[in-house]
Amino acid sequence: MDPSVSDPVIRRHRLATRLWHWVNAVAVFVLLGSGLGISNAHPRLYWGRYGANFDHAWAQLPRFPAWITIPASYNLAISRRWHLLFALVFAFGLLGYMIVSLLNRHFATRLRLRRADVSPTHLAQDVRDHWNFRFHDANDPGAYNSLQKWSYILTIFVALPAMILTGLALSPGMNAAWPWLLEVFGGRQSARSIHFVTAALIGGFIVIHIALVILAGAGNELRSMLSGKWKVPRS
Amino acid sequence: MIVARRNLIVGGAGLLLAGCDKVAAIPQARRILFSGEDMHRGLQRALMDRAALAPEFTREQMSPVFRANGTRDPGTPGYAAMVANGFADYRLRIGGLVDRPLSLSLDQLASMPARSQITRHDCVEGWSAIGQWQGPMLGTVLKAAGMRGSARYVVFTCADLYNGQPYYESIDTIDAFHPQTILALKMNGARLTVPHGAPVRLRVERQLGYKHAKYVTGIDAVASLDGIGKGKGGYWEDNVDYDWYAGI
Incomplete structure (x- = not known):
């Protein structure tokens, strides 16, 4: 059997996308693990400019266990070292990916919303297709489906930049350099709360992302993110 | 199958997390880990006026x-x-x-x-x-x-x-x-x-x-x-x- 007839292979992901995906995956992994370690130092969240033990906390977080934090044993200094070094990898990685993706038209060709992507009937159909494990348009199998586009757009252009900006708003040095940033979020403790909530949303994205990679065929999807080559599934 | 894969992912993540502690114990890696401080200081001092007020x-x-x-x-x-x-x-x-x-x-x-x-x-x-x-x-x-x-x-x-x-x-x-x-x-x-x-x-x-x-x-x-x-x-x-x- 000639595999090229039954299973056409296309180049799915560009080199820049693949490089950023893995650099970012490592950075986000370290940031989430070390972030949970930092959370254990003061697991209370507040709204506004100030917030400490005597003030009203809107959320009291659980103590995150050793198997999920970096480092495993509580050490705020080392958690911060990991977090702040990989924050640079994460922020400059995203910046580089965004610049390259504008230049090579990755955003314009793959992530631009088309009329169908905002049509309720089409979106409802996309939900039904997902429910039936149909993730690809047979006519254009390499394209992202609408729900995929929306989740990537919200993650890349809203959630990830929000993490960087709220993170910067936590820095007393950056507060002096860019005082306006603090006002955007309504104070340092509000910025800290948004930082935590957005981190949880990104955690949710990762869970769904990995689940869908597995459902769509982990081997094929993984290979496409490594070598770029992706076998078009028979529908 | 999916459960086994999930265990693999969770188990793998646990190994990676433990790996971070191993990495942090290597002196050269620790030096890189600690160099983030100098990068942040350099970047902040470059972005910030010396007299910029908190x-x-x-x-x-x-x-x-x-x-x-x-x-x-x-x-x-x-x-x-x-x-x-x-x-x-x-x-x-x-x-x-x-x-x-x-x-x-x-x-x-x-x-x-x-x-x-x-x-x-x-x-x-x-x-x-x-x-x-x-x-x-x-x-x-x-x-x-x-x-x-x-x-x-x-x-x-x-x-x-x-x-x-x-x-x-x-x-x-x-x-x-x-x-x-x-x-x-x-x-x-x-x-x-x-x-x-x-x-x-x-x-x-x-x-x-x-x-x-x-x-x-x-x-x-x-x-x-x-x-x-x-x-x-x-x-x-x-x-x-x-x-x-x-x-x-």
Whole structure:
């Protein structure tokens, strides 16, 4: 059997996308693990400019266990070292990916919303297709489906930049350099709360992302993110 | 199958997390891990005007309760004696690379031009409290002592021991001459209380709370931090690996 007839292979992901995906995956992994370690130092969240033990906390977080934090044993200094070094990898990685993706038209060709992507009937159909494990348009199998586009757009252009900006708003040095940033979020403790909530949303994205990679065929999807080559599934 | 794969992913993540601790134990990797501090300092100093001010707040924006943290009472006989007579015998020693070493009483410090500021105190743990601080600018005191051009850091000796070791801190001359860097004698309009560092507490508003040394008894201008404590510039830096540059 000639595999090229039954299973056409296309180049799915560009080199820049693949490089950023893995650099970012490592950075986000370290940031989430070390972030949970930092959370254990003061697991209370507040709204506004100030917030400490005597003030009203809107959320009291659980103590995150050793198997999920970096480092495993509580050490705020080392958690911060990991977090702040990989924050640079994460922020400059995203910046580089965004610049390259504008230049090579990755955003314009793959992530631009088309009329169908905002049509309720089409979106409802996309939900039904997902429910039936149909993730690809047979006519254009390499394209992202609408729900995929929306989740990537919200993650890349809203959630990830929000993490960087709220993170910067936590820095007393950056507060002096860019005082306006603090006002955007309504104070340092509000910025800290948004930082935590957005981190949880990104955690949710990762869970769904990995689940869908597995459902769509982990081997094929993984290979496409490594070598770029992706076998078009028979529908 | 899916359950097995999920276990593989969770198990794999656990191994990767444990791997991070192994990596952090390798000296070269640790050096890279710790280099983030220098990158952040470089980036922040490049983005920030030297005199850029930390945000200041109004009275209405102040914390109703400003919690004390770290040492709440040095408790040594020498400090207890100073408290007993209202710090009448307290002297702030200014030395090191200065032309005119000084020994200043609280009255002398209080007679210097003071700055008052309502600022936010950010603990490295994540909490913040807003309070009002008042006292002479550190720059004024250093100029009065004639700090020499060869000085690069300013080291603060404190009256308290933390876990049995003398607490100390240090900042560079950029922060030392920043207008908001003051030797606070008052907090929220009243003389500093013992839990908040009486009689003198450093405020260095563009950095985290542990840099704001309490119970300051001595200030030394130095060219290098080598040979002071364990050489990393502060109690927490020496003993717990906290960043010396605590602007982030």
